[in-house]
Amino acid sequence: MANPKKDLSVAGIDLNFAFLAQLFMWGKSIVKIGAPLIEDLIAVFKSHNVESDRAMLLEVAADAQRRQEARQAKIDEAEG
Amino acid sequence: MKSLTAFVLALALVSQGCATGGVRHSAAVGIKTAQTALALADEVEASLVCGQPTAVEGYCISKTKDIELSKKFVLGFKYVREAVDLYNKTPETAPTPAEIGILAQKVAAIVLEILADLPDTKEKAKLESTDQIKAIKKGVQ
Numbered sequence: 001m002a003n004p005k006k007d008l009s010v011a012g013i014d015l016n017f018a019f020l021a022q023l024f025m026w027g028k029s030i031v032k033i034g035a036p037l038i039e040d041l042i043a044v045f046k047s048h049n050v051e052s053d054r055a056m057l058l059e060v061a062a063d064a065q066r067r068q069e070a071r072q073a074k075i076d077e078a079e080g
Numbered sequence: 081m082k083s084l085t086a087f088v089l090a091l092a093l094v095s096q097g098c099a100t101g102g103v104r105h106s107a108a109v110g111i112k113t114a115q116t117a118l119a120l121a122d123e124v125e126a127s128l129v130c131g132q133p134t135a136v137e138g139y140c141i142s143k144t145k146d147i148e149l150s151k152k153f154v155l156g157f158k159y160v161r162e163a164v165d166l167y168n169k170t171p172e173t174a175p176t177p178a179e180i181g182i183l184a185q186k187v188a189a190i191v192l193e194i195l196a197d198l199p200d201t202k203e204k205a206k207l208e209s210t211d212q213i214k215a216i217k218k219g220v221q
Binding site for chain 2: 074
Protein backbone atom coordinates (compact mmCIF):
# COMPACT_ATOMS: atom_id res chain seq x y z
CA MET A 1 0.00 0.00 0.00
CA ALA A 2 3.07 2.24 0.28
CA ASN A 3 3.08 2.74 -3.46
CA PRO A 4 0.00 1.08 -4.98
CA LYS A 5 0.33 2.98 -8.24
CA LYS A 6 3.72 1.46 -8.96
CA ASP A 7 2.52 -2.07 -8.14
CA LEU A 8 -0.41 -1.73 -10.45
CA SER A 9 1.82 -0.27 -13.13
CA VAL A 10 4.28 -3.16 -12.90
CA ALA A 11 1.48 -5.65 -12.96
CA GLY A 12 0.02 -3.80 -15.93
CA ILE A 13 3.28 -3.99 -17.86
CA ASP A 14 3.63 -7.67 -17.13
CA LEU A 15 0.13 -8.24 -18.26
CA ASN A 16 0.69 -6.26 -21.46
CA PHE A 17 3.83 -8.21 -22.35
CA ALA A 18 2.03 -11.44 -21.80
CA PHE A 19 -0.90 -10.19 -23.81
CA LEU A 20 1.39 -9.04 -26.65
CA ALA A 21 3.17 -12.37 -26.64
CA GLN A 22 -0.17 -14.12 -26.80
CA LEU A 23 -1.27 -11.82 -29.61
CA PHE A 24 1.93 -12.61 -31.51
CA MET A 25 1.29 -16.32 -31.17
CA TRP A 26 -2.30 -15.90 -32.35
CA GLY A 27 -1.05 -13.76 -35.25
CA LYS A 28 1.46 -16.42 -36.26
CA SER A 29 -1.26 -19.06 -36.24
CA ILE A 30 -3.59 -16.86 -38.28
CA VAL A 31 -0.87 -16.10 -40.86
CA LYS A 32 0.09 -19.78 -41.00
CA ILE A 33 -3.49 -20.79 -41.74
CA GLY A 34 -4.53 -17.67 -43.67
CA ALA A 35 -1.58 -17.12 -46.03
CA PRO A 36 -2.13 -20.22 -48.17
CA LEU A 37 -5.84 -19.44 -48.28
CA ILE A 38 -5.16 -15.88 -49.47
CA GLU A 39 -2.63 -17.20 -52.00
CA ASP A 40 -5.21 -19.68 -53.33
CA LEU A 41 -7.83 -16.95 -53.49
CA ILE A 42 -5.51 -14.63 -55.45
CA ALA A 43 -4.51 -17.47 -57.79
CA VAL A 44 -8.17 -18.31 -58.46
CA PHE A 45 -8.99 -14.63 -59.05
CA LYS A 46 -6.01 -14.16 -61.38
CA SER A 47 -6.66 -17.30 -63.41
CA HIS A 48 -10.35 -16.38 -63.72
CA ASN A 49 -9.40 -12.88 -64.91
CA VAL A 50 -6.85 -14.20 -67.42
CA GLU A 51 -9.24 -16.85 -68.71
CA SER A 52 -12.16 -14.44 -69.12
CA ASP A 53 -9.89 -11.93 -70.90
CA ARG A 54 -8.65 -14.66 -73.24
CA ALA A 55 -12.19 -15.76 -74.04
CA MET A 56 -13.24 -12.15 -74.63
CA LEU A 57 -10.29 -11.51 -76.97
CA LEU A 58 -10.93 -14.74 -78.83
CA GLU A 59 -14.38 -13.37 -79.74
CA VAL A 60 -12.87 -9.96 -80.55
CA ALA A 61 -10.33 -11.49 -82.95
CA ALA A 62 -12.98 -13.67 -84.62
CA ASP A 63 -15.31 -10.70 -85.12
CA ALA A 64 -12.45 -8.54 -86.45
CA GLN A 65 -11.47 -11.28 -88.91
CA ARG A 66 -15.04 -11.76 -90.13
CA ARG A 67 -15.55 -8.02 -90.67
CA GLN A 68 -12.11 -7.56 -92.25
CA GLU A 69 -12.81 -10.34 -94.75
CA ALA A 70 -16.25 -8.92 -95.60
CA ARG A 71 -14.82 -5.45 -96.22
CA GLN A 72 -11.93 -6.89 -98.26
CA ALA A 73 -14.38 -8.88 -100.40
CA LYS A 74 -16.31 -5.65 -101.03
CA ILE A 75 -13.08 -3.89 -102.13
CA ASP A 76 -12.03 -6.83 -104.34
CA GLU A 77 -15.45 -6.92 -105.97
CA ALA A 78 -15.43 -3.19 -106.69
CA GLU A 79 -11.87 -3.12 -107.94
CA GLY A 80 -12.19 -6.34 -109.90
CA MET B 81 -5.51 -1.29 -37.64
CA LYS B 82 -7.47 -0.45 -40.77
CA SER B 83 -4.43 1.10 -42.49
CA LEU B 84 -2.30 -1.88 -41.49
CA THR B 85 -4.82 -4.30 -43.01
CA ALA B 86 -4.90 -2.22 -46.19
CA PHE B 87 -1.11 -2.18 -46.34
CA VAL B 88 -0.82 -5.94 -45.84
CA LEU B 89 -3.46 -6.54 -48.50
CA ALA B 90 -1.74 -4.16 -50.95
CA LEU B 91 1.59 -5.85 -50.29
CA ALA B 92 0.04 -9.27 -50.89
CA LEU B 93 -1.53 -8.11 -54.13
CA VAL B 94 1.65 -6.48 -55.46
CA SER B 95 3.83 -9.44 -54.44
CA GLN B 96 1.40 -11.73 -56.24
CA GLY B 97 1.78 -9.70 -59.42
CA CYS B 98 -1.75 -8.33 -59.44
CA ALA B 99 -0.41 -4.90 -60.39
CA THR B 100 0.89 -6.37 -63.66
CA GLY B 101 -2.35 -8.31 -64.04
CA GLY B 102 -4.27 -5.04 -63.80
CA VAL B 103 -2.31 -3.51 -66.69
CA ARG B 104 -2.84 -6.67 -68.73
CA HIS B 105 -6.56 -6.60 -68.04
CA SER B 106 -6.71 -2.90 -68.98
CA ALA B 107 -4.97 -3.72 -72.27
CA ALA B 108 -7.57 -6.43 -72.98
CA VAL B 109 -10.42 -4.02 -72.22
CA GLY B 110 -8.76 -1.36 -74.43
CA ILE B 111 -8.62 -3.75 -77.39
CA LYS B 112 -12.24 -4.77 -76.82
CA THR B 113 -13.39 -1.12 -76.68
CA ALA B 114 -11.51 -0.25 -79.89
CA GLN B 115 -12.98 -3.27 -81.69
CA THR B 116 -16.53 -2.57 -80.51
CA ALA B 117 -16.28 1.07 -81.65
CA LEU B 118 -14.94 0.01 -85.05
CA ALA B 119 -17.64 -2.67 -85.41
CA LEU B 120 -20.37 -0.15 -84.55
CA ALA B 121 -18.96 2.27 -87.13
CA ASP B 122 -18.82 -0.64 -89.62
CA GLU B 123 -22.54 -1.32 -89.21
CA VAL B 124 -23.61 2.33 -89.32
CA GLU B 125 -21.46 3.06 -92.39
CA ALA B 126 -22.84 0.02 -94.22
CA SER B 127 -26.41 1.14 -93.49
CA LEU B 128 -25.75 4.62 -94.93
CA VAL B 129 -24.43 3.53 -98.34
CA CYS B 130 -26.60 4.91 -101.18
CA GLY B 131 -29.09 2.31 -102.36
CA GLN B 132 -29.48 0.69 -98.95
CA PRO B 133 -33.08 0.80 -97.64
CA THR B 134 -31.78 2.43 -94.46
CA ALA B 135 -29.91 5.19 -96.34
CA VAL B 136 -31.51 8.62 -96.71
CA GLU B 137 -31.23 10.27 -100.11
CA GLY B 138 -28.96 13.29 -100.00
CA TYR B 139 -27.35 11.99 -96.81
CA CYS B 140 -25.95 8.73 -98.11
CA ILE B 141 -22.41 7.46 -98.81
CA SER B 142 -21.41 7.00 -102.44
CA LYS B 143 -20.01 3.65 -103.65
CA THR B 144 -16.60 5.27 -104.21
CA LYS B 145 -16.54 6.67 -100.68
CA ASP B 146 -17.73 3.31 -99.34
CA ILE B 147 -14.73 1.57 -100.90
CA GLU B 148 -12.41 4.27 -99.57
CA LEU B 149 -13.83 3.77 -96.08
CA SER B 150 -13.74 -0.03 -96.45
CA LYS B 151 -9.95 0.21 -96.85
CA LYS B 152 -9.79 2.06 -93.54
CA PHE B 153 -11.98 -0.61 -91.92
CA VAL B 154 -9.71 -3.37 -93.25
CA LEU B 155 -6.70 -1.63 -91.73
CA GLY B 156 -8.51 -1.06 -88.43
CA PHE B 157 -9.59 -4.70 -88.09
CA LYS B 158 -6.06 -5.79 -89.01
CA TYR B 159 -4.69 -3.66 -86.13
CA VAL B 160 -7.22 -5.20 -83.73
CA ARG B 161 -6.11 -8.70 -84.72
CA GLU B 162 -2.46 -7.74 -84.37
CA ALA B 163 -3.15 -6.38 -80.87
CA VAL B 164 -4.90 -9.62 -79.87
CA ASP B 165 -2.02 -11.69 -81.31
CA LEU B 166 0.50 -9.63 -79.37
CA TYR B 167 -1.57 -9.99 -76.19
CA ASN B 168 -1.76 -13.77 -76.59
CA LYS B 169 1.95 -14.09 -77.37
CA THR B 170 2.96 -12.14 -74.25
CA PRO B 171 3.53 -14.43 -71.24
CA GLU B 172 1.38 -13.65 -68.21
CA THR B 173 4.44 -12.85 -66.11
CA ALA B 174 5.95 -10.46 -68.68
CA PRO B 175 5.11 -6.74 -68.76
CA THR B 176 2.28 -5.81 -71.11
CA PRO B 177 3.83 -4.51 -74.39
CA ALA B 178 3.29 -0.83 -75.12
CA GLU B 179 2.60 -1.78 -78.75
CA ILE B 180 -0.85 -3.02 -77.71
CA GLY B 181 -1.75 0.48 -76.57
CA ILE B 182 -0.27 1.97 -79.76
CA LEU B 183 -2.34 -0.40 -81.92
CA ALA B 184 -5.50 0.41 -79.95
CA GLN B 185 -4.78 4.13 -80.48
CA LYS B 186 -4.34 3.55 -84.22
CA VAL B 187 -7.74 1.84 -84.30
CA ALA B 188 -9.23 4.76 -82.36
CA ALA B 189 -7.76 7.24 -84.85
CA ILE B 190 -9.26 5.25 -87.76
CA VAL B 191 -12.68 5.22 -86.05
CA LEU B 192 -12.55 9.01 -85.69
CA GLU B 193 -11.49 9.43 -89.34
CA ILE B 194 -14.41 7.26 -90.47
CA LEU B 195 -16.77 9.11 -88.16
CA ALA B 196 -15.73 12.44 -89.70
CA ASP B 197 -16.58 11.06 -93.15
CA LEU B 198 -20.07 9.88 -92.22
CA PRO B 199 -22.97 12.12 -93.28
CA ASP B 200 -24.77 13.98 -90.50
CA THR B 201 -27.65 11.65 -89.83
CA LYS B 202 -29.43 10.49 -86.71
CA GLU B 203 -27.58 7.16 -87.05
CA LYS B 204 -24.27 9.02 -86.81
CA ALA B 205 -25.52 10.98 -83.78
CA LYS B 206 -26.61 7.71 -82.17
CA LEU B 207 -23.20 6.19 -82.89
CA GLU B 208 -21.44 9.19 -81.37
CA SER B 209 -23.48 8.84 -78.20
CA THR B 210 -22.30 5.29 -77.51
CA ASP B 211 -19.95 4.69 -74.59
CA GLN B 212 -17.29 3.17 -76.86
CA ILE B 213 -17.08 6.21 -79.17
CA LYS B 214 -17.12 8.53 -76.15
CA ALA B 215 -14.27 6.51 -74.61
CA ILE B 216 -12.29 6.66 -77.84
CA LYS B 217 -12.78 10.42 -78.16
CA LYS B 218 -11.67 10.87 -74.57
CA GLY B 219 -8.66 8.61 -75.10
CA VAL B 220 -7.46 10.28 -78.27
CA GLN B 221 -7.74 13.84 -76.91
